[in-house]
Amino acid sequence: MSISPYSYSGSKPKASIRLAANSCPFNTACEGCSSRHISLCNVLDSNDLKSFSKLSTDFQKAAKQIICAEDEKAEHIYNIRSGAVRLSKMLSDGRRQITGFLFAGDFFGLSCKDKYSFTAEAITEVKICRFNRTKIIESFQDYPRLGERVFDMTRTELNSTHDQMLLLGRKTAKEKLCSFLIIMKEKSGRINVRDENEVDIPMSRSDIADYLGLTVETVSRQFTNLHKLGLIELDGAHRVFLKNSKALLALAEGE
Amino acid sequence: MSISPYSYSGSKPKASIRLAANSCPFNTACEGCSSRHISLCNVLDSNDLKSFSKLSTDFQKAAKQIICAEDEKAEHIYNIRSGAVRLSKMLSDGRRQITGFLFAGDFFGLSCKDKYSFTAEAITEVKICRFNRTKIIESFQDYPRLGERVFDMTRTELNSTHDQMLLLGRKTAKEKLCSFLIIMKEKSGRINVRDENEVDIPMSRSDIADYLGLTVETVSRQFTNLHKLGLIELDGAHRVFLKNSKALLALAEGE
DNA sequence: AATCAAATTTGACCACTGTCAAGTATCTAT
């Protein structure tokens, strides 16, 4: 089995915590950041980046750790440098909806008011940089292009939540899973360019279920179903090969 | 039956079209706009408003008219002055998801890229002012408070789509309808302060169904159900009296 | 006021997906 860009299978919490204390070697300078080209800060030139980097703090979380929790005071916004994160909301009886899977280059926490409106958890080991919300919003004055970039990303995000509403409200289980696979294909293409049809699925079946508004069992059955239809090949639970992504896309759109 | 703030029952298309040609008496000045206090332009002072108003065009649409269509070139952003609008997305086979109901003070069209990602239709007769997208985005330079306001409203909107995802993915039909009634109560309170428990429902059962990811029949059954439970009183299909909004809220949250 | 069309409600039935349970595979720890 080829090496995954996520380390969901081999992550060791203890080692991760040690690294987190150590922090990133480029703590005070974002210049060496490996995710800069896809992050919000990619609009800053070398000079601006130097002063801007003082606003950021770098840290790391092991898989399954909470990054921030729903209803907690929203003091920071977070930018993912590597790894995978899930954002979720819960009903009082434990029913959960995952509102998004986030990867390198994605940020979260800006849309909240005084409290976080979701819980953010590490799916794999993640590297994150964090900014004070107030300060970064103020900094949009000094770095107008950054403000524009953040606004732009927020608009894009709003657009894709509308697609997700169409999925949740109107698609069948099969269409939902096909949509999910297409989404994951697109996201993984942004991060790692190997065979574009070889898609990593860092999250559990239960995460997928809570993202698609289904149960684990239904998700599992639909994986089996798509395999029987000859549309996908499974290599363990966390790696999928899309044998016919055109057909998957058509199914995803209900055609 | 008391008079509704929407004119969904008595609207006459012909008359509306005539009015639309006539446009608003305050066409070149937003000063007299009755929805200014709740609209995005409420951050502008009297001077700025005068020059800003030159960017806007006023018009009116009768109920059931399309304001802008999915996949159409996105040239404008729209601000609702009065009436109710629905935004929706469709699958190729006609399945529809309504992503939002909009009222006086709401705007739409900003989150789109080159094409509109939704169709906007008038539910009731609506008064709307329209801005050129490019020009208004440029104008954020001159009116920074306007840019902040729009950004802020976009963030709020993103937050509420997350709530809607939780609703669509994880709530039961009963919980969905209770949530809808609570949402409508809050929105109508913003526009018209009468008895806060007397809620106008300008949209059809079919619109509600497509908003909640249900069928018309299920929506109708749940209305009947809530009535039997003594939680609501119906005065026709478009006016609801919430007899116990606390209980409705609890049901909406799955408690 | 009368007629027709559209919207809403209600009923009967059923399918998709959920629930509960058991079996299998995978990962982690020793």
Next chain:
DNA sequence: ATAGATACTTGACAGTGGTCAAATTTGATT
């Protein structure tokens, strides 16, 4: 390597909400 825990898959059955159809109400048109 072995054992235990966790994650995933599969099966049997059931229920919520969907489908189809008919009745009723509401609203528009003449």
